[in-house]
Amino acid sequence: xxxxxxxxxxxxxxxxxxxxxxxxxxxxxxxxxxxxxxxxxxxxxxxxxxxxxxxxxxxxxxxxxxxxxxxxxxxxxxxxxxxxxxxxxxxxxxxxxxxxxxxxxxxxxxxxxxxxxxxxxxxxxxxxxxxxxxxxxxxxxxxxxxxxxxxxxxxxxxxxxxxxxxxxxxxxxxxxxxxxx
Amino acid sequence: xxxxxxxxxxxxxxxxxxxxxxxxxxxxxxxxxxxxxxxxxxxxxxxxxxxxxxxxxxxxxxxxxxxxxxxxxxxxxxxxxxxxxxxxxxxxxxxxxxxxxxxxxxxxxxxxxxxxxxxxxxxxxxxxxxxxxxxxxxxxxxxxxxxxxxxxxxxxxxxxxxx
Numbered sequence: 219x220x221x222x223x224x225x226x227x228x229x230x231x232x233x234x235x236x237x238x239x240x241x242x243x244x245x246x247x248x249x250x251x252x253x254x255x256x257x258x259x260x261x262x263x264x265x266x267x268x269x270x271x272x273x274x275x276x277x278x279x280x281x282x283x284x285x286x287x288x289x290x291x292x293x294x295x296x297x298x299x300x301x302x303x304x305x306x307x308x309x310x311x312x313x314x315x316x317x318x319x320x321x322x323x324x325x326x327x328x329x330x331x332x333x334x335x336x337x338x339x340x341x342x343x344x345x346x347x348x349x350x351x352x353x354x355x356x357x358x359x360x361x362x363x364x365x366x367x368x369x370x371x372x373x374x375x376x377x378x379x380x381x382x383x384x385x386x387x388x389x390x391x392x393x394x395x396x397x398x399x
Numbered sequence: 400x401x402x403x404x405x406x407x408x409x410x411x412x413x414x415x416x417x418x419x420x421x422x423x424x425x426x427x428x429x430x431x432x433x434x435x436x437x438x439x440x441x442x443x444x445x446x447x448x449x450x451x452x453x454x455x456x457x458x459x460x461x462x463x464x465x466x467x468x469x470x471x472x473x474x475x476x477x478x479x480x481x482x483x484x485x486x487x488x489x490x491x492x493x494x495x496x497x498x499x500x501x502x503x504x505x506x507x508x509x510x511x512x513x514x515x516x517x518x519x520x521x522x523x524x525x526x527x528x529x530x531x532x533x534x535x536x537x538x539x540x541x542x543x544x545x546x547x548x549x550x551x552x553x554x555x556x557x558x559x560x561x562x
Contacts (some may be wrong), residue, residue: 255415265426275473282439283471283530290432297428317430329430374430381475381528385436392428 257393261304261311263396267297269374277379282360286379293335301396307340307365310399314357315350318391323354324383329390330375333361349375352392360394403538438476442534443469448549449495449538464540470556471530472502477560479524482517486553490512492544495552500533510537513554522561 269292277287301311315331317323333346346361374392401410421488454460472481474542489495494512497520501507505524536554540547 260424263424263426265428268429269431271432272435273432275437275439278437278439278473281471282441282473283528284473285528286437299426353526376430376432379434381437381473382526383434385434385475387431387433389429389431392430394426394428395425 236246260300261309261398262394263313263394264300264302265297265394267295269293270294271376273379286381288377288379290376290379292374294373296374297372297392299337299370299372300368301339301341301363301370302366302368304341304365310362310364311343312362312397312399313346313360314395314397315352315360316357316393316395317352317354318393319354320389320391323388323390324378326378326380326383327380327388328377329392330377331360331372331392332375333370334373335369335371337367337370339365339367341367343367343370346372354390357395362399423492434475436476437473438479438483438558439473440556441471442556443471443552446534446536449536451538451540452495454542461539462537464535464537466533466535468534469531470499470506470534471532472524472558473528474524474558475485475526476560477525479558480519480561481521481524482557483511483513483520483560484515484517484555485513485558487515487553490544490547490550493538493547495541496537496539497554498533498535498537499556502527502532511533513552517555520556524558524561 226255271290271292273286273290277290278284280286299311304311317329329352330349331352332349333343336343341364343361343363345359348359350360352358444467446468449463450466451460451463483497483499485495496510496512498510499507499520501521502524504527505521506517507521511520
């Protein structure tokens with residue numbers, strides 16, 4: 219394709235002034251680059267929602283003298299994930315998950331995520347139906363699929379709660395990464 | 400012109416490679432939780448009636464004690480203390496004392512005379528989950544009290560900030 223463009227440019231060059239020839243050649247090069255960029259564009263991901271939980275005295279196992287309940291779960295549709303811009307329904311991808319802690323996330327607390335629906339769309343999904351630990355240090359594979367999928371719902375779980383965790387606000391950012399494979 | 404063409408081609412290739420390298424795309428969600436201050440105490444029930452009705456000749460009447468109740472605490476705070484008070488002061492020449500067992504890390508004040516003013520019973524309570532700690536009430540009276548008719552007192556135990 220590049221060779222063909224050069225032939226055409228040469229033909230045009232013979233018909234126009236050097237300045238016009240230069241501009242035309244630059245135009246075709248720009249088009250060529252744009253074509254490459256379009257071809258190489260990646261799969262997109264977007265997510266909405268999140269999870270906020272308050273732990274207080276009502277979460278004591280049996281009132282004074284007992285500890286806090288260890289495990290907390292979000293709603294089954296705490297976050298919704300959309301995968302788009304696949305080439306077709308056979309375009310394979312995988313979804314990784316990791317967390318980025320801020321504000322002194324307690325080391326004893328472990329965060330998990332699981333997929334609670336298949337969403338909609340022409341593609342398909344597999345895996346992720348049981349809880350995956352979200353590591354603060356490495357990307358963990360969550361699930362994989364093919365093609366565009368919308369409204370994939372996920373649920374979070376937190377374990378390791380106890381009164382030894384100081385009273386304050388804690389926050390972490392869950393990072394979902396879609397990788398074209 | 401040839402150099403320009405080659406430069407443009409290299410630039411285009413670099414852009415393509417950069418785009419390929421960015422094929423992994425990300426989305427972020429925030430998970431937040433709040434742990435509220437938790438300071439819960441409870442007592443297992445009411446003590447039995449305390450009656451002073453005996454004495455050894457030549458001595459003051461014998462005090463009566465009850466240790467049938469216990470208390471429990473859960474706190475995620477630090478340097479807390481337990482105080483105790485009764486709703487109204489005791490009749491003249493009678494004394495009601497309480498002795499609370501301390502949770503791990505805390506320090507009991509031993510036998511403390513209760514009045515309408517709160518007094519420290521246990522200090523130095525920090526981040527603890529414990530139950531079954533003793534409560535002992537002791538009623539004493541001198542002969543100067545005479546005969547005192549039966550009465551009830553409400554004891555208020557409070558977990559509050561130390562020292």
